[in-house]
C-alpha cells in the first residue's frame with residue numbers, strides 16, 4: 001500500500017528557500033541579502049579566533065563524549081546566566097537550560113507554556129521573525145499579534161503597541177519581545193519606550209517571553225541587555241531565549257539557552273523539572289561542542305577579551321555597511337533618502353521596498369532579499385555597494 005503518494009509538497013521556507021534559489025542562480029554578480037548570517041569583507045562567515053583557540057584546547061583537554069545532563073553543561077549555563085542577567089536577580093530564581101540554538105530554546109519555552117500554563121496564548125509583534133509563529137504553532141501555542149510598525153513602515157509605533165496590549169490581551173497571556181535588533185525591522189524601542197512597555201506588561205499581568213538572539217550586535221553587550229533588564233525590574237516571572245549562533249558565530253553548532261525566571265527558588269525548581277521533562281521527550285539532551293566552546297571562552301579572561309574585540313568588529317562592520325548604503329543611495333540616480341535606516345540596529349533593516357521591487361531585484365539583478373523588504377545588512381559588501389545601490393535605484397524609478 002502506498003500511503004505517501006497523497007502527501008502534498010510543503011511550501012519552501014520563506015527565507016532558506018531563497019538561498020536555494022540563490023545557489024542555483026547563474027548571475028555572476030548575484031548577492032544574497034536574505035538569510036541572517038554575518039559575512040566579512042571577503043564574503044565569508046568566519047570562525048572567530050577565540051572559538052578556534054577554545055576548540056584547540058577542547059581537543060587537548062576534553063576527556064569524554066558521554067551524554068551531557070538534560071539541561072546541558074553546568075559551566076555553560078552559569079556563564080550564560082551571568083552574561084544575560086548580570087547580578088540583577090539572585091541565581092536561585094533562574095533556571096538555565098542549554099538548548100540546540102535559539103530555535104530550540106523557543107520550542108522548549110513554547111512546550112512549557114502549553115503544558116504548564118494553558119489556557120495561554122502568545123502575543124507577537126507584527127511583523128516578527130517568520131519562524132516565531134511556526135515554532136509556537138508546532139507546539140500548539142495559540143498566537144496573536146500586536147501592532148509594532150508605524151504606517152510608514154519605517155518607525156516604531158509605541159502607542160499602537162500599547163493600545164493593542166491594553167485592549168486585547170488577557171491577564172496571564174504571554175508576550176513575545178525582541179530584546180534588541182528586532183527581526184525583521186531592525187527597529188528597537190528606546191530606553192524610555194522600554195519603560196512604558198514594561199509598565200504595561202506588568203499592569204496587564206503578561207508573561208514576557210524575551211527572544212535575545214543578537215546580544216552584542218546592536219549597541220554593545222550590556223547596552224543590548226538594557227531593555228530586558230527594564231522588563232525584569234517590573235515582573236517576577238519571565239522566560240528568556242538566547243542564542244550563541246550570531247555573537248559567537250556558532251550557527252551550525254546549535255547552541256542556545258532557555259532561561260526561566262521564577263518568583264522564588266521553589267517555583268524555579270518545579271518549573272526547571274518540567275523543562276527537563278520536555279527536553280527529555282524532545283531531544284533528550286543537548287549537543288556538547290557548542291556549549292563547551294562558549295564556556296571555554298567565557299571562563300578564560302584572555303579569550304573573553306578577544307571575543308569582545310571580535311564581536312565589536314562584527315557589530316561595527318554592520319553599522320559601517322548600513323551607513324555606507326545610506327550614503328551611496330543618496331548619491332545614486334536622482335538621489336534617494338534612506339536615512340530612516342540609520343537608527344536601525346542589528347543585521348536587518350526594513351528597506352520599505354515592495355514585494356514587486358523585491359522580485360525585480362531578484363529577477364533582473366540577482367539580488368536576493370526577503371519579500372517583506374528585509375535586507376540582511378551583514379551580507380552587504382563594500383566593493384559591491386555601488387552596484388547594489390544602482391540596482392535599488394533602478395527598481396525605485
Ligand code: PMP
Nearest residue numbers: 036101102103129183213243245
Ligand atoms: N530568534 C530570532 C529573532 C532570530 O532571528 C533567530 C535566528 N535567525 C533565532 C531566534 C534563532 O537562532 P538559532 O536557532 O540559529 O540560534
